[in-house]
Amino acid sequence: MTTTISSVQVPEHLEHRITTSDGRTVAVAEWGDPDGLPLIAIHGTPGSRISWWDDPTIYARHGLRRLTVDRPGYGDSTRRQGRSVADFVADIAAVADGLGVDRFAITGGSGGGPHVLAAAALMPDRVIRCLAQVSVAPYGPDGLARERWLAGQTTGNVAEFEAALAGEAEIREICVSERSTIFERLAAGHPNLLGDNYVLAEADREQMRRHWSQMAGQIGEALKDGVDGWVDDDLAFVRPWGVDVADIRVPVRLVYGRADTLVPAAHGDWLAAHIPGAVAEVSDVGHMGSDEDVERHMGWLAGEWE
Numbered sequence: 485m486t487t488t489i490s491s492v493q494v495p496e497h498l499e500h501r502i503t504t505s506d507g508r509t510v511a512v513a514e515w516g517d518p519d520g521l522p523l524i525a526i527h528g529t530p531g532s533r534i535s536w537w538d539d540p541t542i543y544a545r546h547g548l549r550r551l552t553v554d555r556p557g558y559g560d561s562t563r564r565q566g567r568s569v570a571d572f573v574a575d576i577a578a579v580a581d582g583l584g585v586d587r588f589a590i591t592g593g594s595g596g597g598p599h600v601l602a603a604a605a606l607m608p609d610r611v612i613r614c615l616a617q618v619s620v621a622p623y624g625p626d627g628l629a630r631e632r633w634l635a636g637q638t639t640g641n642v643a644e645f646e647a648a649l650a651g652e653a654e655i656r657e658i659c660v661s662e663r664s665t666i667f668e669r670l671a672a673g674h675p676n677l678l679g680d681n682y683v684l685a686e687a688d689r690e691q692m693r694r695h696w697s698q699m700a701g702q703i704g705e706a707l708k709d710g711v712d713g714w715v716d717d718d719l720a721f722v723r724p725w726g727v728d729v730a731d732i733r734v735p736v737r738l739v740y741g742r743a744d745t746l747v748p749a750a751h752g753d754w755l756a757a758h759i760p761g762a763v764a765e766v767s768d769v770g771h772m773g774s775d776e777d778v779e780r781h782m783g784w785l786a787g788e789w790e
Contacts, residue, residue: 492701495540501560502582510575511560512583515550516543521612522588523548523785524576524603529595529721530714532559532706536698537778546786551588553579555599557713558706567716569598570726573606580610589785593617594747594771595717601759602727604734614732615785617739618771621751622729623722628754636748640682648718655718659711666707670700677703685743685770692772729759736762737784739777741769 498514513533516523520543527535533552537543543550554561555572564571576599580588589612592600597619604614621627634642640662647654665679675693677700678684684692692699706713736759740752749766756764767774783789 492697492704494534494701495536497536500579500583502579504575504578508556508562508564509560510556510562510579511554512579513552514583515540515552516546516548518549520544520547520549521786522580522583522585523550524579524585524588524590524600525550525552526576526590526592526596526599527552527555527558527702527706528593529717530558530703530706530711531594531596532702534559534705535702538695538698538775542779542782546782546788548589548782548786551579551583551585554706555596555713555717557710557716559708559713561713563712563716565712565716567720568723568726569720570602570606572599573603573727576603577607577610586610587612589613589615589787591615591617591781591785592619595620595721597747598622598721598725601729601732601736601755602725604736605727605729605731608733611734612787613735613737613785615737615739615781616755617773617781618741618744618747619738619751619755620721620747621754622725624724626724626728628750632750635750636745638681638683638745640679641746643681644718645722648722652715652719656711656715659714659718663707663711663714666703670704682746684745687743688745688770688772691770691775694775695772729755732759732762735790737765737781738762739765739773739781741767741771741773743768743770746771 500512502510533554556564597616
């Protein structure tokens, strides 16, 4: 199907709805080669299954059947209040089972990073390889101490996570306010969809301008019905994940940048030091990476190089 979200034309893709064992709906979009290697892709915070590259033929060219998944509370997926990072792995398994997938590669960025790392740890018999880009690290005794976890984050992010530590009512108030800002900026075609208290590196501001349509489509779908997914993500990130990344035994590639003000490089450094055998790609870019790396990363996920 081809859809239009916030006046953004979304490329042709398939839509699936999977019912979990507890009766929730998980929304999935499918892109690329239907007979290709399955690649499960998990969005950031906030985000949705509606995500694609400038050249949407990239997935088929690399022989990938790309399956993008709405986490609970985003897009068309039913909320699961109180979920942990590890809880989402059951949804990944339900998607794979529902779509006839045995083994798969997996990728996720930013807020999606912890969730794909949890899948790599808990599903070693099904995950072939895992690419985690600008991933958040565990918080507190299981990971980075509070000061180190927050250090280098832009003001908006610090306010979010301070609120999440205070409780659901506090983080919901911030997310509702930021959602209003995002939709005002979507309507105006503003080049920066985030609020003014989210100060980004210039490289990230340029990436946002360059990929505005994709970001508008993804975030517009993510928050169309409210902020439950965003609230539950932020709460999950400041609580125990429910999984130890030291248990990961599948190939992991970590990609992150020293100029990132949303998930500073200390998070990637911690993950690189605690995931056995992880390969770290560290650059001077920010949160949104470099366009030049996209083809290479698709090739790695497809198993074209090690």
